[in-house]
Amino acid sequence: MRYVIIGAGAVGGAIGGRLAEAGHDVVLVARGAHHEALRAFGLRLMTAEGTRTHLLPVVDEPAALGALRADDVLLLTVKTQDSEAALAAWGAAPVVGGGTAAERLPLVCAQNGVESQRLALRRFRRVYGVCVWLPATFVEPGAVSAAGTPLTGILHLGRYPHGTDETARRIAADLEKSRFEAPVVPDVARWQYAKLLGNLANAMEAVSGPVTGEEGLELLGRVRAEGEAALAAAGIAYVSEEEQRRVRGDRIRLRPFDGSPRRGGSSWQSLDRATGTIEADYLNGEIALLGRLHGVPTPLDDLLQRLANTFARERRAAGSMPVAELVRLAGEAVASVGEEGPPRP
Incomplete structure (x- = not known):
């Protein structure tokens, strides 16, 4: 699976960087000065083990990426006040083989609060929620820190509004290879x-x-x-x-x-x-x-x-x-x- 990190700030950058370190395909989505810095110099992820620079594909909108792949996972990590615009843009993005992201791809909401996944379910057929325990900081454009050790974070994951499935388990397995603990739970809203x-x-x-x-x-x-x-x-x-x-x-x-x-x-x-x-x-x-x-x-x-x-x-x-x-x-x-x-x- 390829992970498209929509909002590669503190949380998104930390998750995207750790996934990349574990060998997973990652695309970062960012705006403004952060987008420019990521494109020019890569993502600098600062952790307790040191600083690593990840040269990853970076876009600022769906059109810059082209058609999404059928094995893409959209990971929404923008602040909730920015969710509606992101959901509208990425939900309409075409997928190779036909259809849109909202019709065909899983959308994972890794954000504070509970509102984004409700917004997402209005557009996307497959929505997953995450309870994010991840201490991370946006240091400057192009640089993110994640000071948690030995785990970078704990990400409880489940289908929204409830339940689990094979997609959730596959995402969790990838996260657990990337210095996260990712319990798959049927009641993610409880967390x-x-x-x-x-x-x-x-x-x-x-x-x-x-x-x-x-x-x-x-x-x-x-x-x-x-x-x-x-x-x-x-x-x-x-x-x-x-x-x-x-x-x-x-x-x-x-x-x-x-x-x-x-x-x-x-x-x-x-x-x-x-x-x-x-x-x-x-x-x-x-x-x-x-x-x-x-x-x-x-x-x-x-x-x-x-x-x-x-x-x-x-x-x-x-x-x-x-x-x-x-x-x-x-x-x-x-x-x-x-x-x-x-x-x-």
Whole structure:
């Protein structure tokens, strides 16, 4: 199988680079300065074992690749806010022998949140979800770091909305030859919703820096409690923290190395790169959506979603809001819900 990595940033670059190291055919899809750097100099993948440069085919749109092969796997790793445009473009791409990618090829969503695979299923007949545990950083155009060791990441994989099949098992086998653990599970959404709860901290980190100290940790606990209440009201099951710890064990340890410090997660990186967008609508916003659908107040996630979007839109510096100010705003948000009264189910 050939892997077409749609969005060869931090996660996509790390997966694509590791697959290439293991001898698999890989095509990288990127835009702008990153696309130009990849074409000119290759993908520099920095890991605990050192830096390797991979000279791989690079395109910026389906037309630049030509007709897709019947054995291609499309691996979607863009941020969720960019999914719709990518799905529209690649879904219509022709496949050798007839038909389109949406009709004939598997699409694997390796992204935060749960929305992209729902969007994908509107176009693609065969959609797979991945719960991504992969510490990776976009260092600069053409360069990505992945500091996890001994495994680069753990990627739970399954058919969406549920089930497994031979394609999932073949993809998992390729990933497991490429320094990943890739359990094939029939209930991948269960893992993704657990990851969603963890990702509610992304906006806090992006706005106010690493979540440390008594005030920050207490607020994070309240944000997570909001998420748990919304999932419970919606009847959505998720993997417990204990089960996640048991699966992870010490399989992924972060080993810092020169040249690519892991300064923050995916949302922090979006602000640091001043991209103008951020994924908060599909993380904290997912909890806000469930809260509105099921009558659960979510003032803290509403606040974090709004602040993250404001920071992105106005290109504010990542981590520039003092934690004390964030805590003050959180108190006002909770108080305002009390004044409005409980939401109607």
